[in-house]
Amino acid sequence: MREPIRLIDGALPGGLVGFWRDLNAEGGSDPAGMIDFARASSAFDPQLAEWYRQVNEEWYRENWSKEYEGSLNEIG
16 A cells, blocks of 8 residues: 555645645644645545555644744644
8 A cells, every 4th residue: 555655745846735735734734734735544444544644743843843843832
C-alpha cells in the first residue's frame, strides 16, 4: 500500500495533503488549522489518516511551532 501513496504524493509538490496545507498556510491561514484541513483516508489502509495527521503535526512543529506556541495543543 505504501507504493501507491508514494506515487500519489509524488504527483504534487508537498504531496497530496501537503500541497493544499502549504498553499493555505502560505496564503495566510492559521498553520495550526492546516493540520486537519487536508486529510486522506482509505478503506484499504485504516492507518492512513493517522499517518497523514502525524506528518502534518511534524510539519507544524518544524515550520511554525515557535511562531504559534501552544496552538497545537489547543486543536489536538
